[in-house]
Amino acid sequence: MDFAFSDDQRLFQQTVREVFDKECAPEHVRAAWGSDDGRVNGIWSKLADIGVIGLTAPEAAGGMGLDEVDLVLLLEESGRAGLADPLVENAAVAVPLLRDAGDGEWLSRVASGEAMAAVGFASEPYVVGAGGADLLLLLQARDEVWAVPAADVGTKEEPALDRGRRLYRVSWSPGSGTSLARGADAHRLVDAAFDRAALGTAAQLVGLADRVIEITADYAREREQFGKSIGSFQAVKHHLANALLKLEFARPAVYRAAHSVAADAPERARDVSMAKVFAADAGLLAAKVGLQVHGAIGYTWEHDLHLFMKPIWGRAVAYGDAAWHRARVARALGVA
Amino acid sequence: MDLTYGPEQEAFRAEARAWLSANVPREPLPSMDTAEGFEAHRAWERRMFDDRWSVVSWPREYGGRDAGVLEWLVFEEEYWRAGAPGRVSQNGIFLLAPTLFEFGTDEQKARYLPAMASADEIWCQGWSEPNAGSDLAGIRSKAVADGGDYLLTGQKTWASRGAFAEWMFGLFRTDPTAERHRGLTYFLVPMDAPGVTVRPIAQLDGETGFAEVFLEDVRVPASQVLGEVNQGWGVAMATAGSERGMNLRSPARYTEAAGRLVELYGELGEDAHDPSLPADVAQAWMDTEAYRLHTMWTVSKVLAGGKVGPEASLNKVWWSEMDVRLHETALRLLGPRAHLLPEAPEAHAGAKWLDGFLFSLAGPIYAGTNEIQRNVIAERVLGLPRS
Numbered sequence: 001m002d003f004a005f006s007d008d009q010r011l012f013q014q015t016v017r018e019v020f021d022k023e024c025a026p027e028h029v030r031a032a033w034g035s036d037d038g039r040v041n042g043i044w045s046k047l048a049d050i051g052v053i054g055l056t057a058p059e060a061a062g063g064m065g066l067d068e069v070d071l072v073l074l075l076e077e078s079g080r081a082g083l084a085d086p087l088v089e090n091a092a093v094a095v096p097l098l099r100d101a102g103d104g105e106w107l108s109r110v111a112s113g114e115a116m117a118a119v120g121f122a123s124e125p126y127v128v129g130a131g132g133a134d135l136l137l138l139l140q141a142r143d144e145v146w147a148v149p150a151a152d153v154g155t156k157e158e159p160a161l162d163r164g165r166r167l168y169r170v171s172w173s174p175g176s177g178t179s180l181a182r183g184a185d186a187h188r189l190v191d192a193a194f195d196r197a198a199l200g201t202a203a204q205l206v207g208l209a210d211r212v213i214e215i216t217a218d219y220a221r222e223r224e225q226f227g228k229s230i231g232s233f234q235a236v237k238h239h240l241a242n243a244l245l246k247l248e249f250a251r252p253a254v255y256r257a258a259h260s261v262a263a264d265a266p267e268r269a270r271d272v273s274m275a276k277v278f279a280a281d282a283g284l285l286a287a288k289v290g291l292q293v294h295g296a297i298g299y300t301w302e303h304d305l306h307l308f309m310k311p312i313w314g315r316a317v318a319y320g321d322a323a324w325h326r327a328r329v330a331r332a333l334g335v336a
Numbered sequence: 337m338d339l340t341y342g343p344e345q346e347a348f349r350a351e352a353r354a355w356l357s358a359n360v361p362r363e364p365l366p367s368m369d370t371a372e373g374f375e376a377h378r379a380w381e382r383r384m385f386d387d388r389w390s391v392v393s394w395p396r397e398y399g400g401r402d403a404g405v406l407e408w409l410v411f412e413e414e415y416w417r418a419g420a421p422g423r424v425s426q427n428g429i430f431l432l433a434p435t436l437f438e439f440g441t442d443e444q445k446a447r448y449l450p451a452m453a454s455a456d457e458i459w460c461q462g463w464s465e466p467n468a469g470s471d472l473a474g475i476r477s478k479a480v481a482d483g484g485d486y487l488l489t490g491q492k493t494w495a496s497r498g499a500f501a502e503w504m505f506g507l508f509r510t511d512p513t514a515e516r517h518r519g520l521t522y523f524l525v526p527m528d529a530p531g532v533t534v535r536p537i538a539q540l541d542g543e544t545g546f547a548e549v550f551l552e553d554v555r556v557p558a559s560q561v562l563g564e565v566n567q568g569w570g571v572a573m574a575t576a577g578s579e580r581g582m583n584l585r586s587p588a589r590y591t592e593a594a595g596r597l598v599e600l601y602g603e604l605g606e607d608a609h610d611p612s613l614p615a616d617v618a619q620a621w622m623d624t625e626a627y628r629l630h631t632m633w634t635v636s637k638v639l640a641g642g643k644v645g646p647e648a649s650l651n652k653v654w655w656s657e658m659d660v661r662l663h664e665t666a667l668r669l670l671g672p673r674a675h676l677l678p679e680a681p682e683a684h685a686g687a688k689w690l691d692g693f694l695f696s697l698a699g700p701i702y703a704g705t706n707e708i709q710r711n712v713i714a715e716r717v718l719g720l721p722r723s
Contacts, residue, residue, distance in 0.1 A: 001345070001406055002338045003632040004640060069337050217718045232721040234707075237714030241653075244713060248650050252629035253622075259337055274622050323615065330618035335601045 003252070005073060013073040019046055020081035026304045032084040033163035033307075037132040039085045047087070048113025056096045057111040061104060063095070067262035068196070072203045072255060079207025082307045084164025086129035089119050092200030094137055097145070097193045101180040106135055106147055120170050121194060124319065130155045130168035137180075138172060139190045148177030162310040192264075195272040198319040199261055202254045202272075202279035208312045209247045209279075209286035215305065216240060216290040236293055243282075243289040250278035270332035273325035280322040283312040339632070341410060348407045349414060355389060356418040364688070368424045369543035374458075374500040377424035381455035391429050391453045398445065399453035405635050412586035427497060428452040428459035432505050435575045439522075439563040448503075448524070462492040462506025462525065462549060463572070470708050472507075473516040473569065477551065479508035479523060486510070486561075488525065488554040496702070498547030499536035502527055505575075507568045514566065522568035524560040531555070540694050585655045587628035590662070593692065594624040597666050600689075604669050616665045623658035630654070646716035649709040656699030656706060663693035 005013075024040050032040040047053050055071050057063025064070075071092060078087050090110060094117035098107040109115035118133035122140045130136060136153050138146040154171040181189050217240055220231030230236050257275035260268045287309040291298045298305040316322070330336045341349070361380065366373035384390040385399055393408040394400025403411065423429065429452060436445055451457040468474035477490020488508055495504060504525045511519030527534065531554035536544035563571035601608075601617045630651070634644060666689045667674040678687040700706040714720045 001341050001632065001636065002639075003629070003636040004337065006337075213718070217720060220720055229721050231714070232723050234711065234723060237720055237723075238707070238710045240718055240720065241710035241713035244718060245650055245653055248647070249626045249630055249654055252633040253626050255337070255633075256339065256629050259339055274625065277619075277622060278626060326615045326618050326622075329622060330614045333598050333618060333621055335598055335605065335614050335617045335621075 003255070005069070005255075009070055009073060012070070013077060015050060016047075016052060016074045016077045017080070019043075019050065020077055020083065024078075024081040024083050026082070026307055029082045029084055029164060029307050030304075038129075038164050038166040039132065040083060043083070044085055044116075045113050047091075048111075053087070053091045053113050054095060054111025055091060057099055057107055061099070061107045061111055063099075063107075063111045068092075068199065068258040069255075069262045072199070072258035075200050075203035076207040076210075076254075079204030079311070080211045082164070082208065082211070082311055086116070086118065086165075088197060088200035088204060089128050090117050093119050093193050093197045094135075096196060097137060097189060098147075098180075100189055100192070101145060101147075103147060103178070103180055110135065118168075118170075119193065119197070121190075121197070121319070123194070125169075126158060126160075126167035127155075127170045128168075128318075129166055130170050131157055131166055136170060136172070136177075137193075138170070138177075139186075139193060143186045144182055145180040145186045145189050146172075146174075146177045147180050148172060152176040160314065162314040164307075164311060165314050191269070192261075194319065195261055195268055198276045198325070199254070199257050199272050201315045201319050202250075202257065202275040205279035205283035205312060205315050206247065206250055206254050208308050208315070209243070209250070209283045212286040212290040212305070212308050212312070213240065213243050213247060215308075216243075216286075216293045220293055230293070239289045239293055243286045246278070246282035246285050250275075250282040253278045267332070270329055273320070273328040273332075276320060276325040277322045277329070280316040280325075284316050287312045341406065345406050345410050348403065349410045352389070352392075352411050352414040353418070355387060356414055356420060359383060359387075360418045360420045365421045367541075367543050367691075368422060368497070369499075369539065369541070369545035371500065374424060374497075377421055378455045378458065380421050381423070381425050385454040390425070390455070391433070394433070394449065394453065398449040405638065409586060409588070409631070409635065412588040413591075414588075416588040416592040424497065425452065425455050425458055427461050427501075427505075428457070428503075431461070431575050432459055435505075435522075435562065435571060438574055439571050443559065444524075444562065457502045458497060458500070459503045459505060460495040460498040460501035460527075460547070460549075462495055462504040464494045465491055466493055470705050472572075472704075473520075475507050475509055475520060477506075477508050478512065479510050479521060479556070481510075482555070484558055486521075486523070486556050486558065488523065488531075488551045488556055490551055492549040492551070494537075494546050494702075495549050496546045498527075498534060498549055499544040504549060505562070507572050510568075511566050517569045519566050520568035520572070521565050522562040522571040523556055524562060525551070525554065525556055529554050529556070540697070541691065585651075587624065587631045590624040590655065590659065591628055593659075593662055594621045597621065597662060597669075600666060600669055608669055608671070610668060613665070613669060616661075616668075620658070620662040620665050623654075623661065627651075627655055627658065646712050649704075649712040650717070652703055653700075653706050653709050653713070656696075656703075659696040659699050663689060663696045667693055 023043050028040050032038055051064045052074050054063035055066050059065050094110050110117050115134040117135045118127050118130040120127040120138045120140055134150050136148045155168045158167050160167045220236055221229055223230050254275040257271040260271040294305055297303050365376040368374050368377040381390055388401055391400045392403040392411050396402055479486040479488045507520045508523050510521040531552045533550040535548045537546050539545040597620055670684055673684055676683040715722055
């Protein structure tokens with residue numbers, strides 16, 4: 001029993017945090033939100049260079065041959081930074097999907113950061129980042145997996161509140177592209193891809209909640225009313241304590257789910273759902289508390305809070321909201 | 337990252353399981369808050385002690401097995417899985433003992449620990465006073481030096497198991513001129529000493545689970561001071577850390593209860609009219625599972641040389657509030673029958689849900705109210721200023 005990350009895993013996390021501190025600071029996220037494609041300038045190649053995007057690809061395909069336990073802390077960091085780019089959809093979903101489907105060509109290109117992928121799920125009405133993608137992995141029919149070049153699909157953006165997470169409707173006529181899997185093989189790939197998307201999003205929610213609590217506690221210490229710091233008032237303290245409580249109990253649930261996905265454990269789906277329930281609830285509470293403690297300044301476009309609050313709202317309902325995942329846990333327990 | 341127990345723990349599990357299955361009483365014992373039940377629970381603990389199962393994590397010289405923290409968690413899993421009785425010795429073995437190990441002299445450890453392990457001496461806590469609850473530093477009961485002894489005078493209240501316990505540990509003011517948190521001293525007090533009067537208090541269930549304790553010039557030798565004179569606050573906070581953290585509340589009792597809740601849903605779920613029940617049962621199960629994972633996370637940190645600080649308050653809020661929700665969910669499943677007492681002819685076989693519910697309601701109050709815990713979290717984990 002050693003429920004902890006290795007020194008190497010912590011070191012990698014630290015490296016990634018330093019990259020984000022420098023190149024994905026709030027002003028960079030803000031610029032990405034105002035840009036055409038919603039992406040943070042230059043960050044993608046940097047993440048590819050240090051191995052984040054191709055982390056789970058085999059070394060032969062230019063990756064690092066690592067797994068979700070190695071990846072989860074890095075995704076958490078991307079949440080902490082409010083990274084706009086579709087990292088979950090590429091590093092956590094597309095790369096292992098192409099790896100497991102045996103598509104070496106696209107795998108190398110996506111892992112190296114040269115090509116961007118977007119992943120369309122049957123359960124999701126919108127495809128994240130489809131507009132800027134080179135490759136569409138279409139899993140809309142659960143028993144087929146298609147790899148389709150961007151030129152063969154139509155995309156139409158549905159502008160969303162979180163300007164860093166660009167959502168698209170994708171239209172496509174079956175027949176173009178390459179069929180990667182069918183039947184039972186496709187089922188396995190699609191189910192694993194969905195769990196990876198939910199896990200990766202849960203990890204980002206943990207990072208986002210962590211950041212919101214941090215900036216809110218900072219603000220509560222500095223802001224004075226009635227002649228003292230508002231953080232000295234019990235009502236404010238209890239709001240923040242409640243948010244931290246949810247976050248600290250979400251963390252181990254997310255890390256355990258990463259382990260279950262990496263090991264392809266029999267309880268994988270249950271554990272991922274539990275992680276998403278806790279991470280979504282923790283994120284939403286942190287956002288609510290963050291806004292309330294900031295007061296009116298937190299309700300402005302100018303303040304940084306919304307750079308983290310809006311990504312929480314969108315991710316809380318992406319790849320299954322808490323209610324959907326809670327119901328999946330209930331079914332796994334025979335309670336339904 | 338490794339989420340499985342090793343072969344040593346599994347061997348330990350097998351041994352514990354075999355012993356428990358051969359020895360756990362077939363019928364539930366009467367409530368430990370009655371005179372009869374208290375003695376029945378004492379006899380059970382004695383039975384465990386005889387085969388070295390009462391305090392597995394203690395050193396062998398005091399009756400333990402020198403088991404590590406992982407083995408202790410495994411033992412707890414097996415203990416609750418076997419449906420074994422609640423621990424009447426818990427104030428002593430889980431709260432006082434860690435403090436004795438940290439602050440006690442060799443003489444004190446030799447004097448108190450073996451009798452605690454065998455349940456020959458059962459301990460209650462003497463913290464709260466009529467005017468010192470959440471504001472524990474407001475303690476007024478005093479101890480005055482008299483020759484080599486101290487004379488203790490004052491009133492303690494809400495002393496769980498105080499109606500029947502042999503000993504009490506608690507704080508008394510030894511320097512009335514010092515600042516509130518200073519000038520307190522941690523004493524070990526025999527309940528049969530002249531000048532001690534115990535008035536049992538009936539709890540919500542009608543049984544005398546706690547008591548008021550009046551002290552009038554109770555003579556206590558200096559050898560019954562734990563730690564340094566006037567340093568009792570620091571010593572007491574070590575006990576509080578144990579109570580809030582995992583010593584008192586291992587995950588196993590909750591995961592076991594969650595398992596029973598899932599079974600109860602299997603039995604009654606179809607007839608339940610409340611469409612939110614499946615989600616609430618699943619959430620209750622997940623809450624206990626999260627507590628288990630959080631404990632494993634913390635234990636792994638401690639085994640790697642880390643320390644548990646004020647984060648223990650997060651634990652206390654979590655287990656106490658999840659326990660209430662879990663029992664509320666069970667009662668909703670049972671419907672009106674949930675409120676029948678165990679002796680009612682139509683009571684559900686699992687009538688212990690009602691007892692468990694009442695017990696759970698105390699959780700957010702004892703061991704430092706959850707309001708105090710949230711202050712601790714905000715101030716000492718998040719660094720917000722003191723009020």
